Amino acid sequence: METSIRCQQHQEFLVQYIFFQQKNIKFGCVECISELQDENQSVNIFKNILLLHDRPQKLLSQISNIDDQTLQFYSRFHKKTVSIITQAFQNWENNMRNFQKQIDNIILQQKGFVEELIANYKNTMQQLSHEIKFEEFQNLIKEFGTANEKLQNDVLDQISHKITQHFESLDKNNAKQLNESLKRIKQEYLKYQENINLPDVQEFQNSFQYMIKSTDDLHSQIGKSLNFVNQMNSAIIPNSYSKYLIGLIKNKLNQDIKQIKVIYLGSRDGLNGQSLWNKIDGKEHLIYIFKSKNPGNYVFGSYVSCKVKQDLNNWQSDESLSSFIFSYTHNEIYPLKQSERQHAILCQPISYAVWIGMSGNIGICNDFINGQSYLGSSYEWDKFENKRSSHLFGGDTPNIEECEVYELQI
Structure with a gap:
């Protein structure tokens, strides 16, 4: 229950604010705020002022020894979240x-x-x-x-x-x-x-697409409001494996991840190269997840830290050496070779949807059906024999059924 306290300087007003002035604490009202603004027009007076019944995390900002990253984490919580x-x-x-x-x-x-x-x-x-x-x-x-x-x-x-x-x-x-x-x-x-008149299903199809988007928006809103920074809510891999991948990336980068955002779903945006590039152009720290229609429905993907650009038409280098390919099916990680850091990913949308590593360690054409895998040429694999492999796809070509791409905000 909020307390009603009269301001000592302005009895007609209630106390609403706490003023932190070095080690002194004073209580004030709206009139006190107005007077301070008149006296300090060029100074941000609100930095050391809290509402009497403000959020608990706002109080943390007045404690000098709170870790910055911890403070940023809690600052994203809001009293209207629920x-x-x-x-x-x-x-x-x-x-x-x-x-x-x-x-x-x-x-x-x-x-x-x-x-x-x-x-x-x-x-x-x-x-x-x-x-x-x-x-x-x-x-x-x-x-x-x-x-x-x-x-x-x-x-x-x-x-x-x-x-x-x-x-x-x-x-x-x-x-x-x-x-x-x-x-x-x-x-x-x-x-x-x-x-005979066929039933009109166009409106139903539009509604279905809208429902998919509506569900994505809901998850995005929940993730944003509740500060879910370590979940992808993937329909391809379980949450436990997504946490494993996020933990691996955090260790490689030695940085926290502020937010994870799904930016492309093949089933929603169109399973073709141009649709993919329209969503990922200019972005970095991307996680690609693929599910193949080949026997066994192999699941694999990659994390690429460097920025991808449609107009580059060339290779992008990963100087951090944090990029890697993974196989969920085989439970294996294939890190980028130090000698191949300049071949982290090829930005050539006119030819390929995804081309990771020299010769295409993951090579997927714009139709998401054709492609190849020379796993081991640029990303480490102890069974590399300098030839095409079905290890990731479970077949000679990717034959992709679904693709998800997530953007990590570092």
């Missing part, structure tokens, strides 16, 4: 429930559409059966089977003769009448198919 996240979730939940209604509607539409098609199909088959007297033919076949079991040869001959007559009647006058009937049935069937 309400912001709650409101963001409620908006997302409302969107999802509206989307659920769309799903129910599209199911009903598709069900009605399929039922109409099946009814037309059954009607066509009934007409066909009627025209060729299919039921009579089946009865003759049953009689033939019964006579055959009883070894009634004379009856078999009679039934065989009836079956012959059946076909002769259908083939009468070169099957002219039958052909006309079958053509009529065919035309009716095709006409129905032409006139």
Whole structure:
């Protein structure tokens, strides 16, 4: 419960602020603030002023020996965090429930559409059966089977003769009448198919894409508000492995990671080279994660610390030697060779979506299907034989099903 205290200098106002002046602490009101501003127009007077009921982390700024990185970490917490996240979730939940209604509607539409098609199909088959007297033919076949079991040869001959007559009647006058009937049935069937209206799913597709983006935005808001700096929320690798990768990167850089942001998802942004480069151009400290459609669904990727540029059309060097390739499938890490630091990554979007290391330790073409892997040429691998390898992909080509790219803010 907030306390109401009258300002000693301005009794008509309540105390709202605490003034830190060296080792002296004074309490003041809005009028005190106004007077200080008039006296110190060129000085930031608010640096040493706190609201009486301010956030606890704001108080840390007045303690001289708090570590800067620790102070920065807590400064990102806000008293409105819970309400912001709650409101963001409620908006997302409302969107999802509206989307659920769309799903129910599209199911009903598709069900009605399929039922109409099946009814037309059954009607066509009934007409066909009627025209060729299919039921009579089946009865003759049953009689033939019964006579055959009883070894009634004379009856078999009679039934065989009836079956012959059946076909002769259908083939009468070169099957002219039958052909006309079958053509009529065919035309009716095709006409129905032409006139039937397919359910419009474009709005549903747009809503689906919006839901994906809405979910990404929610996770981004939660991550930003709650200061989730060490999680990627990947759909390809588990959270435990993403933490392992982040820890490895932090150790290599000897720096903390302020934020992790997903900047590209193949399933959301389009699984092609240009879409990828449009998202990553000019960025650095990127984690690429790939999932292959090859047997075994191999998962692999890379962390590249240097900045990537669309217009460079050349290699980027990693002087920090912090870049590495990883295989989640094999649980292996392949660090950049010191002698190959100038070949960390190739920036050549006209030819490749991703080309990491000389000869393509990870080489993925713009279609995300073709490519190659000379793992070991620029990034360490003890089984390197100076030839193409299926070790990362599980096949001769990458054949990528999904790609995620995360940007680390250092």
